[in-house]
């Protein structure tokens with residue numbers, strides 16, 4: 001049964017709680033993290049995973065960028081938090097309550113794949129939320145928002161043959177996602193420009209003049225209208241990112257999803273690979 005504010009993750013041994021729903025843009029849908037882990041293995045992005053928060057004892061099962069097989073886990077006592085002095089300064093005032101608490105945290109996470117066992121340095125901020133306890137009484141729980149992680153988490157799968165300039169812009173977008181979403185949208189726009197370079201769409205006229213991004217996307221769309229429409233959507237998000245002070249988290253995650261699909265089709269050429277596999281199988285077995 002879904003309870004607002006609390007999600008249960010079924011781990012290998014002990015269930016752990018993760019918090020949702022304490023901000024308007026936070027996740028409000030039931031989350032199946034077992035499916036999320038499976039989706040990671042299938043290289044499909046699960047947006048719920050990137051909107052989830054840490055607790056004192058658990059972190060969302062973010063996919064390990066090093067081995068692509070394990071997920072990040074927190075060992076007992078790996079997360080340390082403190083309240084900021086500023087947020088506690090007025091704690092004796094009548095109007096002050098737990099909503100005013102601001103936390104800072106650091107933590108070490110480890111990849112669940114024992115053959116990898118990469119360690120990750122995490123840091124960020126957090127707060128306190130009222131949650132119902134097992135008897136439906138009010139309890140309090142800390143929640144934490146990731147702001148920094150090293151090695152860097154990869155929100156989408158990047159094909160092995162992805163051009164370096166595209167990967168570089170994507171990695172910048174991954175880092176900025178946690179701290180500055182408009183800037184992350186700007187990096188997605190740069191990734192799009194570099195992807196068009198890779199696809200052979202000129203960035204300059206024969207006379208050396210700059211070609212606007214939407215003109216480049218239009219030019220690409222003449223030969224590939226379906227993917228061209230997807231790339232145009234990314235261009236619009238990049239525009240919003242450079243002209244507003246905030247970008248909706250869902251919109252940014254949607255852009256990452258579109259980009260992941262575009263890279264798998266235009267760089268990795270996944271559909272073409274599958275079509276060739278199917279054709280080879282047909283040729284091999286049809287005559288038998």
Ligand SMILES: [Zn+2]
Nearest residue numbers: 064067111116
């Ligand atoms: Zn790993």
